[in-house]
Amino acid sequence: MQKRITIKDIAKELNVHHSTVSRALRNDPRVNESTRDMVLAYAREHDYQTNMNAVQLRGVTNNTVALIVPNINHTFFSDIISHLTNAAYESGYIISVFQSNEDFAQEVDIINTIIKQNYAGVIASISSRTTDSKHFKLLNTFGIPLVFFDRMCDDMQTPKVLVNNYEITFEATEYLINKGYERIAHLTGPTHINVFNDRLRGYTNALVKHKHTFELNMELDEEFTIELGKQCLINLMDANEKPDAIISSSTLLTMGIALQAREFNLRIPEDLALIVFGNHLGTIVMQPQLTTISQSEYEIADLAFELLEKMITREMPIGEACTKLVNAQIIYRESC
Amino acid sequence: MQKRITIKDIAKELNVHHSTVSRALRNDPRVNESTRDMVLAYAREHDYQTNMNAVQLRGVTNNTVALIVPNINHTFFSDIISHLTNAAYESGYIISVFQSNEDFAQEVDIINTIIKQNYAGVIASISSRTTDSKHFKLLNTFGIPLVFFDRMCDDMQTPKVLVNNYEITFEATEYLINKGYERIAHLTGPTHINVFNDRLRGYTNALVKHKHTFELNMELDEEFTIELGKQCLINLMDANEKPDAIISSSTLLTMGIALQAREFNLRIPEDLALIVFGNHLGTIVMQPQLTTISQSEYEIADLAFELLEKMITREMPIGEACTKLVNAQIIYRESC
DNA sequence: CTGTTAGCGCGTTCAA
DNA sequence: TTGAACGCGCTAACAG
Numbered sequence: 001m002q003k004r005i006t007i008k009d010i011a012k013e014l015n016v017h018h019s020t021v022s023r024a025l026r027n028d029p030r031v032n033e034s035t036r037d038m039v040l041a042y043a044r045e046h047d048y049q050t051n052m053n054a055v056q057l058r059g060v061t062n063n064t065v066a067l068i069v070p071n072i073n074h075t076f077f078s079d080i081i082s083h084l085t086n087a088a089y090e091s092g093y094i095i096s097v098f099q100s101n102e103d104f105a106q107e108v109d110i111i112n113t114i115i116k117q118n119y120a121g122v123i124a125s126i127s128s129r130t131t132d133s134k135h136f137k138l139l140n141t142f143g144i145p146l147v148f149f150d151r152m153c154d155d156m157q158t159p160k161v162l163v164n165n166y167e168i169t170f171e172a173t174e175y176l177i178n179k180g181y182e183r184i185a186h187l188t189g190p191t192h193i194n195v196f197n198d199r200l201r202g203y204t205n206a207l208v209k210h211k212h213t214f215e216l217n218m219e220l221d222e223e224f225t226i227e228l229g230k231q232c233l234i235n236l237m238d239a240n241e242k243p244d245a246i247i248s249s250s251t252l253l254t255m256g257i258a259l260q261a262r263e264f265n266l267r268i269p270e271d272l273a274l275i276v277f278g279n280h281l282g283t284i285v286m287q288p289q290l291t292t293i294s295q296s297e298y299e300i301a302d303l304a305f306e307l308l309e310k311m312i313t314r315e316m317p318i319g320e321a322c323t324k325l326v327n328a329q330i331i332y333r334e335s336c
Numbered sequence: 337m338q339k340r341i342t343i344k345d346i347a348k349e350l351n352v353h354h355s356t357v358s359r360a361l362r363n364d365p366r367v368n369e370s371t372r373d374m375v376l377a378y379a380r381e382h383d384y385q386t387n388m389n390a391v392q393l394r395g396v397t398n399n400t401v402a403l404i405v406p407n408i409n410h411t412f413f414s415d416i417i418s419h420l421t422n423a424a425y426e427s428g429y430i431i432s433v434f435q436s437n438e439d440f441a442q443e444v445d446i447i448n449t450i451i452k453q454n455y456a457g458v459i460a461s462i463s464s465r466t467t468d469s470k471h472f473k474l475l476n477t478f479g480i481p482l483v484f485f486d487r488m489c490d491d492m493q494t495p496k497v498l499v500n501n502y503e504i505t506f507e508a509t510e511y512l513i514n515k516g517y518e519r520i521a522h523l524t525g526p527t528h529i530n531v532f533n534d535r536l537r538g539y540t541n542a543l544v545k546h547k548h549t550f551e552l553n554m555e556l557d558e559e560f561t562i563e564l565g566k567q568c569l570i571n572l573m574d575a576n577e578k579p580d581a582i583i584s585s586s587t588l589l590t591m592g593i594a595l596q597a598r599e600f601n602l603r604i605p606e607d608l609a610l611i612v613f614g615n616h617l618g619t620i621v622m623q624p625q626l627t628t629i630s631q632s633e634y635e636i637a638d639l640a641f642e643l644l645e646k647m648i649t650r651e652m653p654i655g656e657a658c659t660k661l662v663n664a665q666i667i668y669r670e671s672c
Numbered sequence: 673c674t675g676t677t678a679g680c681g682c683g684t685t686c687a688a
Numbered sequence: 689t690t691g692a693a694c695g696c697g698c699t700a701a702c703a704g
Contacts, residue, residue, distance in 0.1 A: 004478055006681055017691045022683055032689060047474055052452035053389040054681035057696045064449060072421070072433065073414035082409045085435045089442055094449050097408065097433035099421045106425055113400060113430050116388035117453070138383055142340055226617070255621050281562070282618040285591050342697055353675050358699060368673060390697035393680045 005048050014038060025050075056118050065093050065308065066114045068107065068124040070151070072099045075251065075280045076297065077125070080149070083301035084123065091309060093120065100127040102223075111135040114144065121145040121308045126153060128190050128221070140319050145311030149304045150295075151195050157321045159307040163295045165195055168328040169202030169247065172275050172293060176245045177210045179336060181273055185216040185236060185243035187253060189224075196249065199277075203247060216243060220253075229256020237264060245273035245336070251280035258286060258335075274335040277328075288334030295328045341384050350374060361386075392454050401429050401644065402450045404460040406438045406487070411587065411616045412633065413461070416485070419637035420459065427645060429456065436463040438559075447471040450480065457481040457644045462489060464526050464557070476655050481647030485640045486631075487531050495643040495658045499631045501531055504664040505538030505583065508611050508629060512581045513546045515672060517609055521552040521572060521579035523589055525560075532585065535613075539583060552579060556589075565592020573600060581609035581672070587616035594622060594671075610671040613664075624670030631664045 007025070011018035016035060023031045024039035025048075042048075052062055065088055069077040085095040096119070100107040107127050114122060115138060122139055124146065133153035139146045140158070149161040176184050186203045189196040200217060207215050216236075222228060229252060236243055248254045254276040258268065266272045268288055275291050276283065283290035303324050310316040343361070347354035352371060359367045360375035361384075378384075388398055401424055405413040421431040432455070436443040443463050450458060451474060458475055460482065469489035475482045476494070485497040505522075512520050522539045525532040536553060543551055552572075558564060565588060572579055584590045590612040594604065602608045604624055611627045612619065619626035639660050646652040 004681095007683095008681075018681090019683075019692080020690060022681095023690090026683085030689065035689085047477055049448065049451045049474075049478070051393070051454075051681055053392045053454060054696085055683080056389045057387070057393055057681080057698090058683065059696070060683090062449075062453070064453070066432075071418065072408065073411070073418045075409070078409035078414050082407065082435065082437075085408070086437060089437075089445075094434065094446060096402075097435075098430065099418060099433075101418075101422060101425075109425075110430060112385060115385045117398070117400070118387075118389060138385075141383055142385070226620075252617065255617065259621065280617075281588065281591065282616075282621050284562075285595065285618045286621045287623050340697095343699095344697075354697090355676080355699075356674060358697095359674090362699090366673060371673085387697055390680085391699080393682090393697080394699060395680065396699090 004051070005046050006051070007048075010039060010042055010046075010048065014042060061118055061120045061312075063093050064096050064119050065305075065312075066110075066119045066122045066124075067095050067097045068100055068110055068122065068126075069097065070100050070102045070125060070127045072097065076150075076278055076295065079279065079297040080301045083298050084305055087302055087305045091305070093309075102127045102129055104129045104132075108135045111138060115139065115142050119144060121147075121312050123147045123149060123304050123308055125149050125151045126193070128193055131192060143318060145308055145318050147304050147308045147311070149300050151193050154194065157319050159311070159316075159320075159322045159324070161300050161303045161307070161324045161326060163195070163300070163328050164325050165198035165328070166202040168293055168330065169199040170206045171202075172247055172330055173203050173206035174210070175330065176247070176273060176275070176336060177206065177212065179273070181245035182212070183214040183216070183241055183243045184212070184245040184247065185218065187218045187220065187232065187246060187248040187250070189219070189249055190221050191219055199247075199249060214241060214243075224250035224252045226252050226256035226259065229253035230260040231256075233257045233260040233264070244271065246275070248274070248276045251276055251278045251283060254290065255282055255286070258290070269334065269336050275330070284333070290335045291333045292331045293328050294331050296326060299326050340387070341382050342387070343384075346375060346378055346382075346384065350378060397454060397456045397648075399429050400432050400455050401641075401648075402446075402455045402458045402460075403431050403433045404436055404443065404446055404458065405433065406436050406461060406463045408433065408435045412486075412614055412631065415615065415633040416637045419634050420641055423638055423641045427641070429645075438463045438465055440465045440468075444471045447474060451475065451478050455480060457483075457648050459483045459485060459640050459644055461485055461487045462529070464529055467528060479654060481644055481654050483640050483644045483647070485636050487529050490530065493655050493657045495647070495652075495656075495660070497636050497640045497643070497660045497662060498530070499636070499664050500661050501534035501664070502538040504629055504666065505535040506542045507538075508583055508666055509539050509542035510546070511666065512583070512609060512611070512672060513542065513548065515609070517581035517672075518548070519550040519552070519577055519579045520548070520581040520583065521554065523554045523556065523568065523582060523584040523586070525555070525585055526557050527555055535583075535585060550577060550579075560586035560588045562588050562592040562595065565589035566596040567592075569593045569596040569600070580607065582611070584610070584612045587612055587614045587619060590626065591618055591622070594626070605670065605672050611666070620669070626671045627669045628667045629664050630667050632662060635662050 007021040024036040098110045191197040343357040360372040527533040
């Protein structure tokens with residue numbers, strides 16, 4: 001391991017001043033062509049790399065955008081990450097992804113790292129344990145642009161890209177009602193999070209509209225797994241009034257339910273209808289294929305980045321609220 | 337947006353020298369308790385955050401580790417990312433994930449960003465288009481520790497965590513042969529990558545050992561999708577000698593094959609056996625469930641981080657080769 | 673216990 | 689066209 005080469009090293013070696021080297025490296029026109037070529041050749045030869053810490057210390061921001069998600073290995077998030085990374089790269093930015101692991105403390109640590117390192121901007125979806133937005137507000141304090149997508153903090157003045165969860169869940173519930181299902185259950189996450197709360201309201205209001213008295217909402221705070229899904233169905237079928245349809249926020253949970261339904265000899269969709277949020281590939285290789293609610297990840301990713309870039313380039317002020325709603329869509333398959 | 341608060345600001349406000357503030361903030365014992373409390377209180381009150389650019393400029397490395405993967409939305413990688421993030425966090429590091437998108441230019445840009453920002457270390461799996469390791473070697477030049485996992489550059493002196501792809505593919509092929517399958521095909525990625533090359537060798541050598549003359553290897557360089565899988569089976573079934581078993585490197589491809597097999601009225605496993613690499617959940621909700629080759633992501637993640645941490649703490653020198661082999665495992669299910 | 677000073681690498685003055 | 693000097697925020701070495 002050799003010592004990192006600096007502009008001073010180059011200057012000394014070529015008998016010019018380091019400020020001349022600095023100018024040459026940035027193609028400043030006020031430098032002799034031959035000097036510049038000499039410097040550039042030497043720099044390339046010796047793998048010179050700007051020390052961004054020095055540059056950023058002087059107040060210049062970098063081209064790295066932080067993306068914070070609760071879980072990287074969820075189809076919804078990993079698809080968004082993937083699209084966002086590509087969109088940003090085309091605009092000259094590098095996306096750096098952080099996983100909060102649904103953990104408040106980690107989320108705070110991540111934000112602190114981002115501030116300490118002067119990232120250009122942040123795109124985030126909050127953890128399900130986040131009830132305090134102080135750390136996100138810090139970003140504003142430090143002049144770092146922030147865009148929320150999907151899960152957000154209500155009390156913050158910042159752009160948000162959200163899914164019309166209320167409307168689509170209302171629509172899905174109504175669809176089940178019109179199909180003749182009578183006892184529709186709803187499985188979702190902690191309802192202090194906007195996403196899950198919107199879904200719950202959509203579900204409840206559809207029931208009210210159609211004067212359905214059976215209402216069963218399960219708000220789960222554990223990690224969604226296939227095993228948990230199996231257990232859920234076992235519990236649900238143990239009750240007096242068993243549901244004949246389930247709207248669920250988690251593909252894994254629903255897969256577990258479907259597997260358990262087989263063991264119970266429940267026919268899907270005759271005995272039990274299923275609708276699930278997400279685009280997990282498992283839903284289309286299952287038999288029957290699951291009816292899903294698709295939340296166009298491409299559109300969310302593009303919108304979020306577009307908003308962030310405007311803030312980075314100061315085309316849009318930091319700390320101004322603005323909400324973009326993306327339409328989810330029911331993909332009708334065989335499970336209803 | 338207010339100006340970022342610095343130790344000098346605090347010093348001026350509290351009528352002490354900024355070096356005292358610096359000491360107080362780092363709990364240096366050589367500072368009066370009351371002074372320290374005053375400083376800490378003021379800092380907390382005003383959301384002071386260390387400017388890491390200044391700290392790193394002085395040669396101290398940060399606690400951020402970069403993780404480079406070809407694709408974030410592949411189960412194998414997203415599982416590793418998830419575990420690695422948690423393992424690193426417990427040791428006091430923050431993982432920052434970059435996606436090369438199987439693109440050489442992006443990979444180079446990512447490495448440059450990492451060098452410019454002085455990351456503590458790098459854990460990487462190379463893109464399928466990478467044939468030159470110059471950019472990775474640069475990391476060594478700049479004293480940034482590097483650990484490869486899964487896909488690596490042959491010609492580099494650095495720790496590597498690899499899967500025993502040769503042995504496990506040999507075993508899988510032999511398993512199919514012993515089950516009586518006669519025309520076994522192999523679908524994989526570009527074989528200049530160690531992973532795919534090892535699998536190809538394992539496949540071929542098993543055929544040779546058992547004197548099988550039917551050999552059909554397809555080396556695909558496109559993105560693996562369900563659609564491509566369907567097309568693959570269409571092509572394969574168009575040939576004179578149709579395979580009766582397929583070992584595949586991609587879950588998506590294999591899902592496509594399974595779906596297309598249904599349309600062809602091919603029974604699995606009677607007419608067509610399938611074995612696929614990976615732990616994608618789709619493989620266990622399908623009917624029949626797919627026999628898979630599982631490559632313990634936990635173990636890979638833990639080993640890779642352990643090695644990297646040793647290099648970061650200088651317990652192990654940078655630029656020294658060392659290969660850890662992780663054992664993959666065949667999960668026997670219904671598709672063979 | 674606290675203050676002074678210097679320097680990390682860079683870019684931007686201002687001067688020549 | 690080039691050089692000299694300064695400062696971004698921080699810490700370490702030294703002085704008091």
